[in-house]
Amino acid sequence: MAKFYKEYDKHLVALDCIIFGFDEGELKLLLLKRKFEPAKGEWSLMGGFLKSDESLDEGARRVLHQLTGLSDIYMEQLHVFGELNRDPGERTISIAFYALIKVDENDRKLAETHGAHWVSVNQIPQLIFDHNQMVDKALRTLRSRTERKPIGFELLPEKFTLPQLQSLYEAINQEQLDKRNFRKRILETGLLEKLDEKEKGASKKGAYYYMFNKEKYLMYAEMGFHFQMKVKKSPLIKITT
Amino acid sequence: MAKFYKEYDKHLVALDCIIFGFDEGELKLLLLKRKFEPAKGEWSLMGGFLKSDESLDEGARRVLHQLTGLSDIYMEQLHVFGELNRDPGERTISIAFYALIKVDENDRKLAETHGAHWVSVNQIPQLIFDHNQMVDKALRTLRSRTERKPIGFELLPEKFTLPQLQSLYEAINQEQLDKRNFRKRILETGLLEKLDEKEKGASKKGAYYYMFNKEKYLMYAEMGFHFQMKVKKSPLIKITT
DNA sequence: ACAAAAGTGTTGTGCGTACACCCATGC
DNA sequence: GCATGGGTGTACGCACAACACTTTTGT
Numbered sequence: 001m002a003k004f005y006k007e008y009d010k011h012l013v014a015l016d017c018i019i020f021g022f023d024e025g026e027l028k029l030l031l032l033k034r035k036f037e038p039a040k041g042e043w044s045l046m047g048g049f050l051k052s053d054e055s056l057d058e059g060a061r062r063v064l065h066q067l068t069g070l071s072d073i074y075m076e077q078l079h080v081f082g083e084l085n086r087d088p089g090e091r092t093i094s095i096a097f098y099a100l101i102k103v104d105e106n107d108r109k110l111a112e113t114h115g116a117h118w119v120s121v122n123q124i125p126q127l128i129f130d131h132n133q134m135v136d137k138a139l140r141t142l143r144s145r146t147e148r149k150p151i152g153f154e155l156l157p158e159k160f161t162l163p164q165l166q167s168l169y170e171a172i173n174q175e176q177l178d179k180r181n182f183r184k185r186i187l188e189t190g191l192l193e194k195l196d197e198k199e200k201g202a203s204k205k206g207a208y209y210y211m212f213n214k215e216k217y218l219m220y221a222e223m224g225f226h227f228q229m230k231v232k233k234s235p236l237i238k239i240t241t
Numbered sequence: 242m243a244k245f246y247k248e249y250d251k252h253l254v255a256l257d258c259i260i261f262g263f264d265e266g267e268l269k270l271l272l273l274k275r276k277f278e279p280a281k282g283e284w285s286l287m288g289g290f291l292k293s294d295e296s297l298d299e300g301a302r303r304v305l306h307q308l309t310g311l312s313d314i315y316m317e318q319l320h321v322f323g324e325l326n327r328d329p330g331e332r333t334i335s336i337a338f339y340a341l342i343k344v345d346e347n348d349r350k351l352a353e354t355h356g357a358h359w360v361s362v363n364q365i366p367q368l369i370f371d372h373n374q375m376v377d378k379a380l381r382t383l384r385s386r387t388e389r390k391p392i393g394f395e396l397l398p399e400k401f402t403l404p405q406l407q408s409l410y411e412a413i414n415q416e417q418l419d420k421r422n423f424r425k426r427i428l429e430t431g432l433l434e435k436l437d438e439k440e441k442g443a444s445k446k447g448a449y450y451y452m453f454n455k456e457k458y459l460m461y462a463e464m465g466f467h468f469q470m471k472v473k474k475s476p477l478i479k480i481t482t
Numbered sequence: 483a484c485a486a487a488a489g490t491g492t493t494g495t496g497c498g499t500a501c502a503c504c505c506a507t508g509c
Numbered sequence: 510g511c512a513t514g515g516g517t518g519t520a521c522g523c524a525c526a527a528c529a530c531t532t533t534t535g536t
Contacts, residue, residue, distance in 0.1 A: 003331055004279055004330035005290065005331050005333070008290040009253075009291065009293045010252055010254075011291060012250075048245065050323075052250045053325070054325070055325050080297060080336055084295070089245035092246070113505050135422050151527080162488085163487080163488075179488070180491080184490095186515085200534095204487070204488095204533065204536085205532070205535095207489090208488090401524085404514080425517095444507080444508095444513060444514035445507035445520095446489065446505070446506040449516095470499090
């Protein structure tokens with residue numbers, strides 16, 4: 001290929017992945033102890049450097065696969081971070097991606113063998129560089145996503161119950177929702193298909209399993225959507241002195 | 242600075258700017274005939290390459306200033322485009338920014354002396370590489386921005402009339418709005434301050450000037466906002482065969 | 483029989499939309 | 510005096526929030 005741009009600076013381009021998973025009723029993040037200098041041993045996002053022969057998406061997927069063994073997951077570009085000294089090692093531009101995955105037993109093992117850990121988003125430790133800022137931005141993006149796109153397909157197993165779906169929404173948005181309103185709203189979208197089978201782990205009565213209607217899900221994911229639920233107002237508690 | 246990452250590939254990083262302006266009741270885009278190979282002479286966005294000693298924002302501002310003489314304008318990161326062959330000259334990653342500016346006489350001249358042209362968003366020509374895709378994404382982002390953030394401060398002169406503001410919203414969203422509803426909604430946000438002065442160019446009666454309340458504007462720009470207006474339904478026209 | 487979670491409907495209200503006429507002025 | 514754009518109020522409907530009791534079943 002002819003080189004037209006010889007005279008311009010070239011840069012290291014990092015790809016950092018913010019991986020969300022939903023497990024045990026909590027929204028979690030996949031973190032890693034960094035294995036190389038600088039900042040070796042500190043908590044970090046999954047990251048790697050872009051290669052010349054791969055597109056951004058390909059690169060992000062490769063990085064994720066190398067570090068966790070995971071593949072075929074939903075990822076989206078979040079933001080580019082490019083402050084001059086964000087990485088003390090060398091001037092590096094980082095393209096942050098966020099990903100949503102269903103955490104199953106298999107993934108849990110895979111992640112562990114790679115030295116990765118699932119951490120609740122309520123207990124994020126200090127991360128290297130500007131990674132905390134990235135996580136913060138990803139969380140806010142994920143939240144505003146719930147209002148415009150259906151969510152869950154990427155974070156829940158194929159079959160799930162309405163209480164599980166509700167608790168996913170609650171975990172993402174850090175708020176309590178009214179059961180009746182939630183069920184009514186989510187059902188009338190037509191996104192869900194009720195199965196004839198109950199989940200019996202969480203209660204004696206058992207909750208019906210549902211699945212997403214894949215076509216509708218994809219349609220809404222493309223066209224957008226409107227799902228807004230306000231906080232369930234908790235009764236005011238007066239603190240008596 | 243110590244080099245920790247010697248072994249990794251480095252990349253050209255372009256900064257491309259999608260500049261929106263509002264002029265003569267239309268939403269316009271600032272375009273340029275490219276002055277160097279490859280694709281010399283074709284229509285292009287404002288673009289340049291990132292230098293090692295500048296942050297992304299600084300770089301984008303520098304590029305814009307070099308090409309148009311404009312400075313001090315509102316810019317926001319849009320997306321990174323990184324397909325392998327997006328630039329036939331060489332593998333280049335492009336970070337796209339979008340900017341909103343008030344077009345005044347001064348800017349119009351500045352732009353012209355730099356060979357830039359204001360083009361209505363309804364008449365965007367074929368652009369080089371993936372620049373049309375960038376414009377498309379920027380437009381959609383700008384539209385969804387109007388629903389969550391106040392807009393106008395960056396695109397209108399300091400004093401403006403309500404009909405002007407409305408026509409800005411209409412130009413961005415390509416839809417007609419109901420005058421009464423628009424005025425009611427926008428006024429009750431408290432963002433606007435009515436002046437005692439009328440604009441007399443557009444009509445005999447004249448329309449009152451307004452200004453943004455800067456503090457409220459910044460507050461809403463930060464915290465978000467909710468401004469959604471549906472299309473004014475135009476009466477159905479039956480086409481008789 | 484009781485504890486624990488699942489499931490189920492109705493009502494009120496605030497927001498958003500639709501809609502038509504008068505006003506001020508320049509020509 | 511008329512044409513042109515600016516300015517104003519109300520009524521209706523719907524979507525959303527609030528809210529409490531019954532059902533199932535494992536122990």
